Amino acid sequence: MATRKGGSWQRTALHVDGKGKATCTTYPDRTPVLALGAGNSIVSVCLHADQITAESVDFARDLAKAAQVFAVEIERRWRGLPSINAQEGQA
Incomplete structure:
Protein backbone atom coordinates (compact mmCIF):
# COMPACT_ATOMS: atom_id res chain seq x y z
CA MET A 1 0.00 0.00 0.00
CA ALA A 2 1.29 3.45 -0.86
CA THR A 3 2.57 5.77 1.84
CA ARG A 4 0.02 8.36 2.90
CA LYS A 5 0.78 11.84 1.63
CA GLY A 6 -1.96 13.70 3.48
CA GLY A 7 -5.60 13.99 2.54
CA SER A 8 -8.12 11.26 3.28
CA TRP A 9 -7.22 8.28 5.43
CA GLN A 10 -8.81 5.62 7.54
CA ARG A 11 -8.09 1.93 8.04
CA THR A 12 -11.05 -0.39 8.35
CA ALA A 13 -11.03 -4.19 8.40
CA LEU A 14 -14.05 -6.16 7.27
CA HIS A 15 -13.70 -9.85 8.10
CA VAL A 16 -15.95 -11.82 5.77
CA ASP A 17 -17.05 -15.42 6.37
CA GLY A 18 -17.42 -16.12 2.66
CA LYS A 19 -21.00 -14.91 2.53
CA GLY A 20 -20.08 -11.31 1.87
CA LYS A 21 -21.39 -9.18 -0.92
CA ALA A 22 -19.81 -6.59 -3.17
CA THR A 23 -21.94 -4.17 -5.16
CA CYS A 24 -21.35 -1.10 -7.28
CA THR A 25 -24.22 1.35 -7.46
CA THR A 26 -24.16 3.86 -10.29
CA TYR A 27 -26.00 7.16 -10.51
CA PRO A 28 -26.83 9.42 -13.46
CA ASP A 29 -25.15 12.55 -12.06
CA ARG A 30 -22.55 11.50 -9.48
CA THR A 31 -19.70 9.02 -9.14
CA PRO A 32 -20.51 5.37 -8.35
CA VAL A 33 -20.38 3.86 -4.86
CA LEU A 34 -18.69 0.52 -4.20
CA ALA A 35 -20.10 -1.31 -1.18
CA LEU A 36 -18.61 -4.33 0.58
CA GLY A 37 -20.92 -6.03 3.03
CA ALA A 38 -20.72 -8.86 5.54
CA GLY A 39 -23.37 -9.59 8.14
CA ASN A 40 -24.66 -6.27 9.44
CA SER A 41 -21.56 -4.34 8.36
CA ILE A 42 -21.04 -2.36 5.18
CA VAL A 43 -17.98 -0.47 3.99
CA SER A 44 -18.61 2.00 1.17
CA VAL A 45 -15.94 3.40 -1.11
CA CYS A 46 -16.75 6.57 -2.98
CA LEU A 47 -14.94 9.48 -4.56
CA HIS A 48 -15.88 13.14 -4.73
CA ALA A 49 -19.48 13.18 -5.96
CA ASP A 50 -18.92 15.26 -9.09
CA GLN A 51 -15.17 15.62 -9.66
CA ILE A 52 -13.26 12.93 -11.50
CA THR A 53 -9.54 13.41 -12.01
CA ALA A 54 -6.75 11.32 -13.52
CA GLU A 55 -5.95 10.25 -9.96
CA SER A 56 -9.55 9.04 -9.56
CA VAL A 57 -9.15 6.85 -12.64
CA ASP A 58 -5.79 5.53 -11.39
CA GLU A 73 -5.52 -15.95 -4.62
CA ILE A 74 -8.75 -17.01 -2.86
CA GLU A 75 -9.55 -19.47 -5.65
CA ARG A 76 -6.01 -20.89 -5.59
CA ARG A 77 -6.23 -21.50 -1.84
CA TRP A 78 -9.63 -23.10 -2.26
CA ARG A 79 -8.10 -25.47 -4.82
CA GLY A 80 -5.11 -26.19 -2.56
CA LEU A 81 -2.62 -24.42 -4.83
CA PRO A 82 0.25 -22.21 -3.63
CA SER A 83 0.12 -18.44 -3.87
CA ILE A 84 1.20 -16.90 -7.16
CA ASN A 85 2.95 -14.03 -5.38
CA ALA A 86 6.39 -14.94 -4.08
CA GLN A 87 6.36 -12.10 -1.53
CA GLU A 88 3.57 -12.37 1.00
CA GLY A 89 1.38 -9.30 1.08
CA GLN A 90 2.44 -7.99 -2.32
CA ALA A 91 -0.13 -7.61 -5.05
Whole structure:
Protein backbone atom coordinates (compact mmCIF):
# COMPACT_ATOMS: atom_id res chain seq x y z
CA MET A 1 0.00 0.00 0.00
CA ALA A 2 1.29 3.45 -0.86
CA THR A 3 2.57 5.77 1.84
CA ARG A 4 0.02 8.36 2.90
CA LYS A 5 0.78 11.84 1.63
CA GLY A 6 -1.96 13.70 3.48
CA GLY A 7 -5.60 13.99 2.54
CA SER A 8 -8.12 11.26 3.28
CA TRP A 9 -7.22 8.28 5.43
CA GLN A 10 -8.81 5.62 7.54
CA ARG A 11 -8.09 1.93 8.04
CA THR A 12 -11.05 -0.39 8.35
CA ALA A 13 -11.03 -4.19 8.40
CA LEU A 14 -14.05 -6.16 7.27
CA HIS A 15 -13.70 -9.85 8.10
CA VAL A 16 -15.95 -11.82 5.77
CA ASP A 17 -17.05 -15.42 6.37
CA GLY A 18 -17.42 -16.12 2.66
CA LYS A 19 -21.00 -14.91 2.53
CA GLY A 20 -20.08 -11.31 1.87
CA LYS A 21 -21.39 -9.18 -0.92
CA ALA A 22 -19.81 -6.59 -3.17
CA THR A 23 -21.94 -4.17 -5.16
CA CYS A 24 -21.35 -1.10 -7.28
CA THR A 25 -24.22 1.35 -7.46
CA THR A 26 -24.16 3.86 -10.29
CA TYR A 27 -26.00 7.16 -10.51
CA PRO A 28 -26.83 9.42 -13.46
CA ASP A 29 -25.15 12.55 -12.06
CA ARG A 30 -22.55 11.50 -9.48
CA THR A 31 -19.70 9.02 -9.14
CA PRO A 32 -20.51 5.37 -8.35
CA VAL A 33 -20.38 3.86 -4.86
CA LEU A 34 -18.69 0.52 -4.20
CA ALA A 35 -20.10 -1.31 -1.18
CA LEU A 36 -18.61 -4.33 0.58
CA GLY A 37 -20.92 -6.03 3.03
CA ALA A 38 -20.72 -8.86 5.54
CA GLY A 39 -23.37 -9.59 8.14
CA ASN A 40 -24.66 -6.27 9.44
CA SER A 41 -21.56 -4.34 8.36
CA ILE A 42 -21.04 -2.36 5.18
CA VAL A 43 -17.98 -0.47 3.99
CA SER A 44 -18.61 2.00 1.17
CA VAL A 45 -15.94 3.40 -1.11
CA CYS A 46 -16.75 6.57 -2.98
CA LEU A 47 -14.94 9.48 -4.56
CA HIS A 48 -15.88 13.14 -4.73
CA ALA A 49 -19.48 13.18 -5.96
CA ASP A 50 -18.92 15.26 -9.09
CA GLN A 51 -15.17 15.62 -9.66
CA ILE A 52 -13.26 12.93 -11.50
CA THR A 53 -9.54 13.41 -12.01
CA ALA A 54 -6.75 11.32 -13.52
CA GLU A 55 -5.95 10.25 -9.96
CA SER A 56 -9.55 9.04 -9.56
CA VAL A 57 -9.15 6.85 -12.64
CA ASP A 58 -5.79 5.53 -11.39
CA PHE A 59 -7.37 4.66 -8.04
CA ALA A 60 -10.28 2.84 -9.70
CA ARG A 61 -7.86 0.84 -11.85
CA ASP A 62 -5.67 -0.02 -8.84
CA LEU A 63 -8.79 -1.13 -6.95
CA ALA A 64 -9.89 -3.37 -9.83
CA LYS A 65 -6.40 -4.88 -10.14
CA ALA A 66 -6.19 -5.59 -6.39
CA ALA A 67 -9.69 -7.17 -6.43
CA GLN A 68 -8.65 -9.44 -9.32
CA VAL A 69 -5.49 -10.54 -7.48
CA PHE A 70 -7.59 -11.16 -4.36
CA ALA A 71 -10.07 -13.32 -6.30
CA VAL A 72 -7.30 -15.37 -7.94
CA GLU A 73 -5.52 -15.95 -4.62
CA ILE A 74 -8.75 -17.01 -2.86
CA GLU A 75 -9.55 -19.47 -5.65
CA ARG A 76 -6.01 -20.89 -5.59
CA ARG A 77 -6.23 -21.50 -1.84
CA TRP A 78 -9.63 -23.10 -2.26
CA ARG A 79 -8.10 -25.47 -4.82
CA GLY A 80 -5.11 -26.19 -2.56
CA LEU A 81 -2.62 -24.42 -4.83
CA PRO A 82 0.25 -22.21 -3.63
CA SER A 83 0.12 -18.44 -3.87
CA ILE A 84 1.20 -16.90 -7.16
CA ASN A 85 2.95 -14.03 -5.38
CA ALA A 86 6.39 -14.94 -4.08
CA GLN A 87 6.36 -12.10 -1.53
CA GLU A 88 3.57 -12.37 1.00
CA GLY A 89 1.38 -9.30 1.08
CA GLN A 90 2.44 -7.99 -2.32
CA ALA A 91 -0.13 -7.61 -5.05
